[in-house]
Structure formats: structure tokens, C-alpha cells
Amino acid sequence: MPRTVYINGRYCAPEDATVSIFDRGLLFADAIYEVAGVINGKLLDFASHMQRLDRSLDEMRMPAPLTHDEILSVMRELVKRDQVEEGLVYMQISRGSTGDRDFLPPENMKPTVFMFAQHKSDVTRQEFQNGIKMISAPDIRWGRRDIKTVGLMGSVFAKWTAKEQGGAEVLMHQDGYVTEGGATSFYIIKDNTIITRPLSNDILHGCTRKALLKILEDGDIGLDERLYTLDEAHSADEAFITGASTFVCPVVQIDEAVLGTGKPGPVTRRLQDIYMDFIHKDAI
Numbered sequence: 001m002p003r004t005v006y007i008n009g010r011y012c013a014p015e016d017a018t019v020s021i022f023d024r025g026l027l028f029a030d031a032i033y034e035v036a037g038v039i040n041g042k043l044l045d046f047a048s049h050m051q052r053l054d055r056s057l058d059e060m061r062m063p064a065p066l067t068h069d070e071i072l073s074v075m076r077e078l079v080k081r082d083q084v085e086e087g088l089v090y091m092q093i094s095r096g097s098t099g100d101r102d103f104l105p106p107e108n109m110k111p112t113v114f115m116f117a118q119h120k121s122d123v124t125r126q127e128f129q130n131g132i133k134m135i136s137a138p139d140i141r142w143g144r145r146d147i148k149t150v151g152l153m154g155s156v157f158a159k160w161t162a163k164e165q166g167g168a169e170v171l172m173h174q175d176g177y178v179t180e181g182g183a184t185s186f187y188i189i190k191d192n193t194i195i196t197r198p199l200s201n202d203i204l205h206g207c208t209r210k211a212l213l214k215i216l217e218d219g220d221i222g223l224d225e226r227l228y229t230l231d232e233a234h235s236a237d238e239a240f241i242t243g244a245s246t247f248v249c250p251v252v253q254i255d256e257a258v259l260g261t262g263k264p265g266p267v268t269r270r271l272q273d274i275y276m277d278f279i280h281k282d283a284i
């Protein structure tokens with residue numbers, strides 16, 4: 001079945017969705033994006049993704065090209081047209097094109113917006129069941145990782161390092177402390193307490209992280225948002241990653257260190273159940 005994408009107000013085939021070579025998204029990575037998970041043909045955590053989108057737009061001093069309702073209806077249309085049961089919808093907004101290359105953009109530019117749906121989730125069913133191995137690498141990204149921009153080569157380099165050493169995801173660290181996964185939020189578990197880095201400009205403010213921590217507020221699993229070292233991660237009881245189409249995925253090995261029994265631990269399994277239960281109810 002031919003794929004349908006959306007660009008600047010129209011639906012078309014991918015090869016007909018064109019942008020100017022002067023688009024600032026291409027020239028400066030002057031663009032932001034969002035990724036919403038899809039399960040049973042429904043969108044996950046939509047309101048939270050829109051909140052983060054607004055924050056990214058504000059930080060980038062860019063106007064919103066579409067309302068949340070308009071975005072919702074385009075995303076739903078793409079999911080429907082491409083018959084996506086499980087996967088994701090990607091949305092990108094760049095500042096647009098001026099017809100020249102200038103570092104400083106003029107005011108009142110017209111943003112370029114495009115979206116597409118994708119059948120592939122970020123983890124396989126096998127990884128979700130059996131857990132993954134992570135490989136550590138220095139975090140070489142820029143200093144505003146809280147803004148979801150498309151300038152992602154730091155993550156691509158880090159993910160290459162992980163892949164070359166047999167890791168499914170990279171675990172990035174800076175100044176001796178863990179930051180996050182290449183495209184995921186990261187957590188360790190020690191003595192029934194989840195430890196994760198607090199929000200700051202050093203990490204992306206994950207929507208899945210936000211939803212999971214909210215669900216946990218009333219439960220019996222502890223939460224400690226603090227800096228922690230790679231050594232602590234190596235000696236954790238359990239670990240896991242989260243993301244819009246990763247959900248809660250167990251981590252069973254970091255570098256040479258096998259965590260616990262080398263199988264997904266009981267707390268991670270519980271978190272998977274709790275989170276999957278939540279999204280099945282919450283999807284729209």
C-alpha cells in the first residue's frame with residue numbers, strides 16, 4: 001500500500017513532499033520534532049506531547065503552525081490511511097525558508113510542518129520481553145537537550161558506538177554521571193527504589209517518564225531523582241528505559257556488567273504491566 005505523508009496542509013506521496021534547500025531545518029537543524037506512540041491504532045500521551053511541543057516552540061521562538069486539534073486530526077488521518085496498528089507518528093516543524101543562508105532568521109517566518117506515520121516501534125517484542133544490553137559512551141550532545149530539536153548527530157554517534165559493541169541502546173554519561181539513553185529516558189532500580197536523573201537542560205523531558213512517574217506517585221515503589229554514576233548503574237539491581245514507542249523496556253546488561261540474574265527483574269516487570277495498562281486506557 002502506498003504511504004501517505006502530510007506537508008504544509010496537504011496529504012501526498014512521500015516523493016511529492018518537498019522542501020526548499022534553503023529551509024532552515026536543513027541548513028541549521030533549526031527545527032523541532034515530536035514522536036507519539038501508536039497502539040491499537042490509537043495515539044498515546046497526546047496531550048503531553050503537545051505540552052512539550054509548545055515548550056520547544058517557545059524556547060526556539062517559533063510560532064505554532066497548527067492548533068493541537070489540527071495536529072490530532074492530521075495524526076489520526078495518517079494512522080488511518082497507513083493502517084498503523086502499532087508504531088508511531090513523527091511530526092517536524094522547522095522555522096521555514098528565507099531563500100538564503102543567514103545565521104539569524106528574520107522575524108515572522110512561515111514554518112514548514114510535516115508528519116508521517118511509521119509501522120515500526122523503537123523496540124522489538126523480543127527486546128521488550130527479554131531486555132536489552134546497553135553500552136556506555138560519553139554524552140557529546142549540545143547543552144539544550146531539553147529542547148526536542150532535530151540536531152541529533154551526538155545521539156547518532158553514540159548509538160553507533162553502542163551498536164558496534166553489540167548494544168541495542170547507548171547509555172550516555174557526562175562528568176562522571178549518567179545522563180540518558182540515546183533516544184530514551186534511563187532509570188536504575190536499587191532496593192525497590194527507582195533512581196533517575198532529575199529534569200534539567202541536560203536531558204530530554206520524556207513524556208513517558210512523566211506519565212510513569214505520575215502513575216507511581218500513589219504506589220509502593222520509591223523514587224529518587226538524583227545524579228548517579230555509571231558505577232552505580234553497573235551495580236544496579238535492575239534497570240530500564242522508556243520512550244514513546246519503547247514503552248518500558250528492561251535493561252539486563254550494561255557494558256560487561258550483567259544486572260541481577262541477567263533477566264528482567266520483578267520491579268521492571270511490574271512497571272511494564274502498570275504502564276501498558278495505563279496506555280491502553282489512555283490512548284485516544
Ligand SMILES: Cc1ncc(COP(=O)(O)O)c(C=O)c1O
Pocket residue numbers: 035180181182183184185203204205206207208209242243244245
Ligand atoms: C534523548 C531522548 N531521551 C528520552 C526520550 C524519551 O522521550 P519520550 O518518552 O517523550 O518519547 C527520547 C525520545 O525520543 C529521546 O530522544
